[in-house]
Amino acid sequence: xxxxxxxxxxxxxxxxxxxxxxxxxxxxxxxxxxxxxxxxxxxxxxxxxxxxxxxxxxxxxxxxxxxxxxxxxxxxxxxxxxxxxxxxxxxxx
Numbered sequence: 118x119x120x121x122x123x124x125x126x127x128x129x130x131x132x133x134x135x136x137x138x139x140x141x142x143x144x145x146x147x148x149x150x151x152x153x154x155x156x157x158x159x160x161x162x163x164x165x166x167x168x169x170x171x172x173x174x175x176x177x178x179x180x181x182x183x184x185x186x187x188x189x190x191x192x193x194x195x196x197x198x199x200x201x202x203x204x205x206x207x208x209x210x
Contacts, residue, residue, distance in 0.1 A: 118189075120164040121145070123197040124157045131156075131197050139188070142201065164200055 121142050125131055134153050141151060145160035152158075172191050173180045181190040189200040 118164045118166070118169070118203065119201040120161040120168075121199040121201065122159050122161045123199065124159075124195060125197065126195040128192070130154065131192075134158075135199075138199065139186070139201075142199070161198070164198075169200060 119142070121138060123131055123134070123138055134156055137153050138158050141153075141158075142160065145151065147160050147162050150157050150159040169189060169191075172178050172193070175193070177193055179192040181192070182188070183190070187202050191198040191200065
C-alpha cells in the first residue's frame, strides 16, 4: 500500500484538500513533498500489510475508509495518512 502523509491536525482543512492530494499522489516520487493551502503532503513510501492492522488497534488512531475508492485514512497526532492499495497506484490513460 502506498502511504501519503498529510501534515495537519485540522480535519476540516484535511477534508478541503483531500481530493487534490488523492489526485496528485500518482505524480509524487517516494519522499517527495508538495504543499497545498499551506499544508505539506508527501509520498511516505509503501506501508507493509500489517501496518494498518497494527495502527488500527491503537486507541489514539482514528480509522476512516473511502469505500468507493478502497482508500483507508489514519489520523493520529498531527498527521493524516492515506493508504492506497497497490492497484490504485497506476494511472490509467
